[in-house]
Amino acid sequence: MLQQQEVGRLVVPISMKEAINEFSNWRQFKVKGNTVKGYDREIRNFCLFLRNPDIVKVTLNDVMDYLNGVIELGWDPNSLMPRCMALRKFFEYLRLRGFTTLNEELIPIPRKQYKIPRVADEENYKKLIEIIPAESHDPRHIRNMVIINLLWDTGARNGELLSINIADVDLEKKKALIRTEKNRGSRPFREIFWTEETNQNLKKWMDKREALGNKVTFKDPEALFLSLVSCQAGQRLSVKGVGELLRRYANRAGIPYINAHAFRHHMGHDIINQGGSTADVMNILGHASVASSSIYTMMTNVELENRYRTFKGN
Known part of the structure; x- marks a missing residue:
């Protein structure tokens, strides 16, 4: 569990790694296991990109730099949607816990690019x-x-x-x-x-x-x-x-x-x-x-x- 002190809505900053652990533990009671693993993986990749900062220090610019970096590395643009959804859920959870963090609504959800599906014949x-x-x-x-x-x-x-x-x-x-x-x-x-x-x-x-x-x-x-x-x-x-x-x-x-x-x-x-x-x-x-x-x-x-x-x- 997170070690934190709360006075009203004021919460002592914790590392992103600690927050991810609690989020995943909480999330497993709401959704199926594969979804928990997927969200956990995407958020940890973001954490690695930022080198495990305090959660209150994460900004929208950090998110945009990460997403742009993913595209520059050659990832499919459609892979951005699950990454953004995971980050939104994560920061929503932190906000509900009382942390003063990035507003999850500011994280964009890219439009899915339709592609002709691969069909076996x-x-x-x-x-x-x-x-x-x-x-x-x-x-x-x-x-x-x-x-x-x-x-x-x-x-x-x-x-x-x-x-x-x-x-x-x-x-x-x-x-x-x-x-x-x-x-x-x-x-x-x-x-x-x-x-x-x-x-x-x-x-x-x-x-x-x-x-x-x-x-x-x-x-x-x-x-x-x-x-x-x-x-x-x-x-x-x-x-x-x-x-x-x-x-x-x-x-x-x-x-x-x-x-x-x-x-x-x-x-x-x-x-x-x-x-x-x-x-x-x-x-x-x-x-x-x-x-x-x-x-x-x-x-x-x-x-x-x-x-x-x-x-x-x-």
Whole structure:
């Protein structure tokens, strides 16, 4: 806890590092763990930039210098929004605690720059799975194959897929119960479904996982997908770990990098192309509202051209 003395609204200055620790401890009771970690990371980066000043000495110019520095280093301009949101929440918390600090409302929230989302297609999906030895007994290949299969079949978020426990899986009905990441309030859980081919690969992984468990002690025995890296073996596989395996396979297959979210965009787009509604997209992908699903109704350039040619007749 912070060591401080208060007289009315007068608070003795403390270091930013101390304030971040208390903010994160308080924040964990309000939002999910990943959000706490994200905010904590962004605020600590700012703290490092300023070399851990007293919180009352932080100015708006400090914030603007930091944001400009991020852009100069080549970061995506869209990365500024979560940084600014984290800083706003942090300084709002300090103000409510009684500290005389920077007014959080002065921290700008940059407009998001729209970009055409990266969408996985069937050709690149096939190239990805073809690069994995089909008859391999290497547990990494077996695990990675079914992860890619599930991303393609379900459109689940990376973190949702990795949250699955063994007890959540129903191989007979080819489905699982997952914890929805961004709709925890009204719909904290939802079911995902997959194909028979994926089911066979999943069974193969679960058998291999059980065999491994007879030889080593898992640090996270409930997790479906485990890290197999020596220093982290037996722990639940991380989001970063999936990103790395996708990047590695994409490089080997000679295709552009496909992140986990590209599979999600494919699923949403495919549902609409098959005649589904935005409500179908919302329910299958676990969106909080139909508005979040509307992006998938947008046509790609090729689809737009084809529709135009149909209307014009040439």
